[in-house]
Amino acid sequence: MKYLLLVSHGDFSKGLRQTLSMFAGDPVKSVIAVGLKKDEAASTLEKRFEDTVSNLPDDSEFVILADVIGGSPLTTVCNVLNNHGKLQGSLVMGGMNFPMALTATMSKDSLSNEDLQKKIISEATDAIKVFDTTQSSDDLSDDDI
Template sequence: MKYLLLVSHGDFSQGLKSSLAMFAADKVDEVIAVGLKNGEAVDSLATRFSHQIADLSDNTFVVLGDIIGGSPLTTVCNVLAQKELLDSSIVLGGMNLPMALNALMMKDILTGEEFVTTVLAEAQSSLRQFKPSSTDDEDEDEDI
């Protein structure tokens, strides 16, 4: 099985997993969320994550991290490397909800560079300014 692994500082990854369940409840069991807790040492994160994936050694991972080069993502990648799982994993940074949802839905359909291009394009296209507009005074009391 291919798992989506969400990696973050704090509880961001767990919150993102919760949000994914709203859109893809049938696939949320394929999502693993791990975050570096405030004040936690990276060695503790490594141990906790290693235990979390102990029974998943025959699987592959799509890893989404909040910050490329951040302690949580580098720690998780080190653990995957120690378990000889990193070479078969895809690792992307700068995760957001559209990116994670697209990765979850496409991880079993697309592979390699096609998967990476599709997921990154979705993440980038979701980044833009939202400019609400009201058409007339009657609409002022309506929700946007």
């Protein structure tokens, strides 16, 4: 089974997973949220994540989205996955946002990692827009947002 692993500082990954459940429904069952808590040592996160990985099927694969590439949460998670022989072949990306997570959730099982990476980057960058606040609220529709 292929899992989407959301990795962050604090509760960002958990909040993102909760929001995904509003949009994606059942596919969120394959989404795991891991966050380094405030004042928590990376070794504590390592132990928590070790327990999570130990309870997953041996053939598990991962798409990993992190808030920051090179941050303690991501490096800790990658070390644990590497120790279990599960990092090789994983797709790891940083700059996590909602469009990336939704695209990964809905497409991870149907696309190769290479195609998924392209789609995630495309969706994430296309979603970055400036909201025009100069229009009157009467003139706005859902299509404008």
